[in-house]
Amino acid sequence: MHQTGINRFQRRVLPLAVLLFVIISWYIISLFVPSNSVFPSPVDVFFGFLEEAGSGRLANDLIASLFRVTAGFFLAVFLGIPLGLWMGVQPFARAALLPTINFFRNLSPLAWIPFAILWFGIGDAPAVFLIFMAAFFPIVLATIAAVGNIPAVYFRVGSDYGMNRWEILKNITFPAIAPQVITSLRVTAGLSWLVVVAAEMIAGNDGLGFAIWDARNGLRMDLLVSGMIVIGLIGVILDRVLVQLTEIPSIRWGYER
Amino acid sequence: MLYKYLLKWLFGAIAFLLILALLRFQPWQHLNSSLWGETSQTRIESLDVGFLPVTCHLTCPVTDYASRTSIDFRFDSQRYTDFPTMVESIRSGRLEATFMIVPLAMKLREQGVPVRIVYLGHRDGSTVMVRPDLNINNLQDLRGKRFAIPSKYSNQYLVIRRLMSEQGVNPEEINFVELPPPDMPGALSARAIDAYFVGEPFAARAELSGTGKILYHAKDIWPNFISCALVVHENLINRRPEVVADLVRGIAESGEWAENNREEAARIAAPYFRQDEAVVRHVLTRPPDRVSFQMLTPTDEELQRIHDIALESGILDKPVSMQALVDRSFIPEVIRPRTFNN
Numbered sequence: 001m002h003q004t005g006i007n008r009f010q011r012r013v014l015p016l017a018v019l020l021f022v023i024i025s026w027y028i029i030s031l032f033v034p035s036n037s038v039f040p041s042p043v044d045v046f047f048g049f050l051e052e053a054g055s056g057r058l059a060n061d062l063i064a065s066l067f068r069v070t071a072g073f074f075l076a077v078f079l080g081i082p083l084g085l086w087m088g089v090q091p092f093a094r095a096a097l098l099p100t101i102n103f104f105r106n107l108s109p110l111a112w113i114p115f116a117i118l119w120f121g122i123g124d125a126p127a128v129f130l131i132f133m134a135a136f137f138p139i140v141l142a143t144i145a146a147v148g149n150i151p152a153v154y155f156r157v158g159s160d161y162g163m164n165r166w167e168i169l170k171n172i173t174f175p176a177i178a179p180q181v182i183t184s185l186r187v188t189a190g191l192s193w194l195v196v197v198a199a200e201m202i203a204g205n206d207g208l209g210f211a212i213w214d215a216r217n218g219l220r221m222d223l224l225v226s227g228m229i230v231i232g233l234i235g236v237i238l239d240r241v242l243v244q245l246t247e248i249p250s251i252r253w254g255y256e257r
Numbered sequence: 258m259l260y261k262y263l264l265k266w267l268f269g270a271i272a273f274l275l276i277l278a279l280l281r282f283q284p285w286q287h288l289n290s291s292l293w294g295e296t297s298q299t300r301i302e303s304l305d306v307g308f309l310p311v312t313c314h315l316t317c318p319v320t321d322y323a324s325r326t327s328i329d330f331r332f333d334s335q336r337y338t339d340f341p342t343m344v345e346s347i348r349s350g351r352l353e354a355t356f357m358i359v360p361l362a363m364k365l366r367e368q369g370v371p372v373r374i375v376y377l378g379h380r381d382g383s384t385v386m387v388r389p390d391l392n393i394n395n396l397q398d399l400r401g402k403r404f405a406i407p408s409k410y411s412n413q414y415l416v417i418r419r420l421m422s423e424q425g426v427n428p429e430e431i432n433f434v435e436l437p438p439p440d441m442p443g444a445l446s447a448r449a450i451d452a453y454f455v456g457e458p459f460a461a462r463a464e465l466s467g468t469g470k471i472l473y474h475a476k477d478i479w480p481n482f483i484s485c486a487l488v489v490h491e492n493l494i495n496r497r498p499e500v501v502a503d504l505v506r507g508i509a510e511s512g513e514w515a516e517n518n519r520e521e522a523a524r525i526a527a528p529y530f531r532q533d534e535a536v537v538r539h540v541l542t543r544p545p546d547r548v549s550f551q552m553l554t555p556t557d558e559e560l561q562r563i564h565d566i567a568l569e570s571g572i573l574d575k576p577v578s579m580q581a582l583v584d585r586s587f588i589p590e591v592i593r594p595r596t597f598n599n
Binding site for chain 2: 070071
């Protein structure tokens with residue numbers, strides 16, 4: 001990643017300037033909208049945020065959402081990557097399962113909401129299930145594709161060195177697919193965060209998604225917007241954390257073009 | 258090299274999940290309470306009762322509030338945000354008592370879900386709102402306009418259909434759209450819709466902000482209008498009939514109390530609804546007969562009337578027997594206003 005023509009100072013200041021511009025225009029527009037029940041001003045939102053944070057609801061909702069997304073996402077990773085690896089190396093399994101996986105991958109996880117409520121009730125379990133449904137299939141497909149992209153010559157070299165199947169997996173397949181799989185983890189983690197918010201709106205009794213749904217039902221636009229801002233910020237932080245994965249020295253090769 | 262890093266990440270991720278799980282479930286709290294001898298045996302029994310944050314369901318949180326001082330039984334009001342989720346909870350057996358729009362209860366019964374209407378939650382309490390700039394004085398003025406209803410299984414829709422045929426407007430002359438009640442005031446002020454009919458406080462919100470004009474109160478077009486009833490699953494009736502009787506008495510007494518203590522009722526219900534107390538108070542007091550919590554025993558005739566319009570407009574596919582649907586055996590003969598011991 002070469003950023004030409006931009007120095008460090010500009011890289012720090014430009015985003016802040018945009019942010020400031022957005023908030024100021026938001027404030028000016030809100031002056032012209034008579035009712036803050038339709039369009040809250042940044043000041044309303046700030047006090048709404050303080051109210052939520054002060055009552056402890058915000059912390060509770062934040063923990064609930066993060067827990068669900070982490071649990072569902074890990075479940076998808078720990079089941080998805082092995083399945084993808086297996087399907088990647090076994091043409092038989094690939095031929096048998098790929099169409100089904102593709103089918104489910106194209107189904108919006110939100111379509112499962114009624115079943116999630118029927119099977120798991122309301123609370124953590126349905127949201128974890130929905131996140132799993134959102135993340136699992138893309139991870140499987142990305143892993144299969146990554147295995148398929150390994151040049152055949154790598155394996156030939158491996159067997160020339162007399163590696164057994166386990167050693168090939170450990171020393172060739174896994175390092176070779178790591179960059180591509182990590183990229184897909186970053187994408188699916190973002191997807192999971194989108195889904196947890198939507199899932200909690202319907203099958204929840206706490207969580208950030210529920211909080212904004214509830215604010216809407218209570219006609220509290222200020223709380224709604226403050227919830228939206230928190231959701232967006234957490235999404236950005238999650239992505240920043242996962243970007244660190246691509247900085248691992250023996251993986252970075254996959255990102256340098 | 259690679260594995261060293263991946264292991265580090267793996268442990269970090271697992272630690273993150275564990276910390277979140279600890280914060281979420283706070284196991285030390287259970288530990289604490291068991292240390293202090295508060296075991297599950299001594300915990301008081303409770304029943305979940307579903308409701309939506311609308312003033313038609315006001316008696317539900319009031320009953321919850323009143324049962325908080327009870328030493329042996331508690332009614333936990335469970336706030337839902339929409340009827341489909343409520344229906345799925347009932348089907349899966351996780352919710353056995355709830356407030357619900359009457360035609361939806363009939364639909365469930367028709368589909369073989371054994372629910373019974375044991376009581377009503379309110380009378381009246383819905384309002385037809387129109388855009389103030391359009392000069393609309395009756396339904397004929399709404400020809401060709403867009404009219405929002407909460408659900409086609411709502412009694413609001415059925416009543417409007419009935420009123421249209423009384424005023425000589427054909428069903429296809431008004432363009433009906435289903436819209437979630439909280440979105441209605443905003444849609445009206447944005448002129449995306451021209452009118453709506455919904456349970457309070459979603460009409461009062463537009464009235465208070467001046468973006469809507471009241472066309473009809475429910476009491477003006479269908480006296481003693483019913484939108485929601487207390488619906489109980491037969492499993493609960495068979496297993497714990499005394500609990501159902503307690504619940505019905507609780508609702509009845511809470512209604513009797515709320516009828517004459519409206520400001521106080523708004524104060525109690527607003528936190529349960531998580532709505533602005535001023536809006537709830539407005540609905541309950543201006544005018545006071547906008548919504549009523551008395552005369553909550555449903556008669557076969559009035560339910561039959563709703564049923565017949567539902568059948569006629571295709572909401573129901575086959576008739577539902579009122580005998581199977583309604584169970585009035587839990588309604589107390591004498592209803593005293595609820596007293597609060599706190």
